[in-house]
Amino acid sequence: MLSEKFIVELGIALQAQNHLLRKLASATSEIGSKLTNIEQKLSDTGVASEQLQALEKLMSDLEASQDWLEVEDFENFNVDQILGLYKQRQKHISVELIKIGFNDWESFVRQCQAYTLSQGIDPLAPYEALLTEADFEVLKEESFNAQFRWDKWDYIFVGASGILASLTDYFLVKIPTTLTTGQYAGQTSSPITEWIKKYDTTRGDDWFASWAQNLAETCKVPYDSMSYVDADSIKRITGIFPKSHRLQSLGHDPVLGFIFGVLDIMRGTITGFSYDRLTHSHTWLQGAVWSNLEPINLIEAILRQIGHLISDVATPMGLPAPFMTLIQGINVGSFGKGRHTIGELARWMYLNGYDFRHFLVSGITPAVIEIFLRAYIMLRHYAEHGEQRVNLTSHPKYRTMLLLAHGIATAGNAGKITLMQGNPLAINYAEWMAFIRYLMPSMKYWLFDQYQLKIEHLENINTNEWEQLLKSSDDILAAVTALDYPTVTLGKL
Known part of the structure; x- marks a missing residue:
């Protein structure tokens, strides 16, 4: 669990880095000349690589002829020279780290805080300030609620099925x-x-x-x-x-x-x-x-x-x-x-x-919704997701659509009872049972399952992104190893 102190420090560092990255993006015309200087500075590392390659070649030759080597052949061999090369490379890397001002985490945070204050940046700004409009669009499309978002056709078919069921209840089911x-x-x-x-x-x-x-x-x-x-x-x-x-x-x-x-x-x-x-x-x-x-x-x-x-x-x-x-x-x-x-x-x-026979007749009302709306949902799901199987009663969006349609039908039945002077025989028992059938699991989802599913959705996104990152890394490594670059391998003494 991350501490609040570390989260605040991380926010300061990210604000500073974000500002720097945006400044770099707006000054791409100057990068060319700076890269030339950097290339010149890094040319010294090429010398160290050539020396290591020469030593590797020497070690290979020594290993190939080790059966003919004698003790006198190692009189001028200095092991400290090899260790010196690696110390020289380590020192070079340390110098580069010092150049960017990184000694430890606390000093790095202090430098970032000083930078944000000097540039007029709020160091405690929310993390959303780091995102661009494109980032917000990606988050919107990948959000948990995006997969359950309704469009106008969903509302049209839900309303039409509920109203059609209510009309069926009033004009066809009536009373026994x-x-x-x-x-x-x-x-x-x-x-x-x-x-x-x-x-x-x-x-x-x-x-x-x-x-x-x-x-x-x-x-x-x-x-x-x-x-x-x-x-x-x-x-x-x-x-x-x-x-x-x-x-x-x-x-x-x-x-x-x-x-x-x-x-x-x-x-x-x-x-x-x-x-x-x-x-x-x-x-x-x-x-x-x-x-x-x-x-x-x-x-x-x-x-x-x-x-x-x-x-x-x-x-x-x-x-x-x-x-x-x-x-x-x-x-x-x-x-x-x-x-x-x-x-x-x-x-x-x-x-x-x-009796039971009129109960079966009253089942026509929920059947209208189940046939009409389920047909639309299944065709819509097939058009968007192909032949991917889905359980309509367990899918939060589809279950809510069925619940709302049955809610319209039960409201229509309540109106029917009112129009028939409160006659209990006008109660559509089957429709109320269908409404309760969808209401109970929906309440369980709203109270408990919704938060768990949101966490699972975020974990799934993170897992997919991590797998994509690993795949990209593997592809880059495969491309690099396919090139015919000289390798540096330590031999045995």
Whole structure:
């Protein structure tokens, strides 16, 4: 870790050197004559090189004829002459260092500070003062944010996809059921949901209806019961009736059912919530249903769970939307004229047709964004980066684009709810889930990953520059060694 004192000293030295370099750049016409003088001064070093080459030749000759050498041949050989040549070269280098005024770091800093003061330069100016306009442009293009910068086309396609999804939600998804009475009377249902719900496996005679009816008979499950055994007596679940039993049992949830439903099948129990109309609250419950349970392995339980869900999906009440069975347990909030809790709203929505089939229809809204915007992003990425693979949901820019588009769609859904007098059936459950899906990793990126990725980006730039410097050095060394220059090599005495 660099100390603050060293950073300040380094800044002073760099300010002085920067000023000198700029002065040299503006006085290039005078360099020619100065180089001539420098060449004359350095000509003495050529003499030392010639002497070393002569000694090398002599040593080579000695090595080639060492078998014929005798002790008398070394009587006039003076080793101190060789050491003197190297001392002379070392002294010459020391003289050159003294000429530029460099004795040690502290004296060098003092000289730089004196120079900056004499030239009217602020010795404590920021490092940015050393950069030119070209340098700023390079830094701008190599910055971490440059790779995530948006242009006008990004904004256009994000806005267009979000608005198109909102229009789809309002005109196509609508609500699951046409309401003829009550506060929301006159609001019409989605034509797609209405068309899907016309198919009823309990009344159909086609192959799928026959298959579903057969599954209903063979895939019996304990959580289909509306009562359970409590202290050796059969107790009915509070608030349950045929239309609500699928909502109140977690086994009927299309997602959670593969956890709680499978466990209930293996244990012969029912897991879910009771509902008390007086207290307006849902209470967690779990009770035994099958007393003479035969052992059921995990694979059989999963297959029975799948078969039972298939048999229920196209019935008049259908299956609840994913996680709606769990949401009913949230006994907080006060919405509408009746001051209903979130759990009561979930119950009311399911009883009024908001089932798994309408959830699939509401998925059209996020699907519009995913198809429309992802197609643009992938084509844009291919045009700019070729066939380089990229995970759109992990790329900060692309994920933010998808998040903003879904944010526009969720805002549009909030407007739809307002226009429909706050009808909970107007909630686009699938769109809100898609928005949260992109919001959570984006928050993690903004709070934590962003700084780490910035450091990694800078390290990558430094690594690339260092590798380029090493490559350039290797190229220069290869070019120099390819030239036929005489080399100086010390022989063995």
